Amino acid sequence: MSVKFTTNEIRYISLFETTTNATVKDCIIDDEHDKVTFLVKKGDMGLAIGRRGSTIAKMQKSVDKSVEVIEHSDDPGEFIKNLLSSADIKDVKITTDNKGNKIATLDLDSKNKRIAIGKDGQNIQRARQFAKRHFKISDIIIK
Numbered sequence: 001m002s003v004k005f006t007t008n009e010i011r012y013i014s015l016f017e018t019t020t021n022a023t024v025k026d027c028i029i030d031d032e033h034d035k036v037t038f039l040v041k042k043g044d045m046g047l048a049i050g051r052r053g054s055t056i057a058k059m060q061k062s063v064d065k066s067v068e069v070i071e072h073s074d075d076p077g078e079f080i081k082n083l084l085s086s087a088d089i090k091d092v093k094i095t096t097d098n099k100g101n102k103i104a105t106l107d108l109d110s111k112n113k114r115i116a117i118g119k120d121g122q123n124i125q126r127a128r129q130f131a132k133r134h135f136k137i138s139d140i141i142i143k
Contacts, residue, residue, distance in 0.1 A: 003133050012036055015062060020055050022048040025072050028129055033122055035066040039130060045071045076135045080104055083127040087116035094137065101138040104131060113142055 003026050005013065013024045022044035028037045040048045048069045049056055059067045073079040077092035084106070091107040108116055117124045124140060131137040 012063060013038070016048075016059060019059055019062070020044075020048045020050065022069075026130060026133060028126060029065075030122065030126070033066075033120075034064075035068060035122075036063055037068045037070060037126055037130075039070050039072050039134075042072050042074075045069065070130070072134075076104065076131070076137065079135065080106070080127060080131060080137075080140065083130055084116045084123060086123070087112040089116070102136055104137050104140045106140065106142050108142060116142055 005027065006029075008029055009027045012029065013027050016022070016024055016027075016038055022038075023041040024038050025041055026039035029035075030037070038048065047055070050058070056067055056069065070085070071082050073082055076094055080092050081089050087108060089106050089108055089112070093105045093107075095103055095105065097103055106116065115123070116127075124142070128137075128140050131140060
């Protein structure tokens with residue numbers, strides 16, 4: 001699925017790839033929370049993070065925002081687990097509703113629900129954006 005980038009996203013992707021040598025598949029800029037999230041090719045996490053997080057620190061200084069890196073996966077369940085890696089997700093079920101929409105249902109305990117949702121719902125919103133852009137998953141439901 002092709003993703004269309006804004007001029008700012010293209011700038012950040014170019015800077016990130018030049019700084020890290022990692023291949024970026026997608027980028028979401030969250031100006032409200034001063035955060036940039038990069039989705040990198042599977043296997044490029046080490047390059048993206050750098051030794052002791054040095055590359056991430058360099059990027060954060062360059063863009064003056066918090067930087068998060070997520071590893072891509074061709075499996076939608078693993079992809080969603082990567083998106084919400086700070087939460088311990090027991091299971092991901094992908095189903096299709098009667099309108100043909102793909103829906104991911106996550107099985108988590110109550111402590112991990114709060115982590116998956118995040119402050120102001122930012123974690124789950126970002127996960128929904130990436131899941132929709134890459135796997136046409138219209139919603140992520142937490143149970």
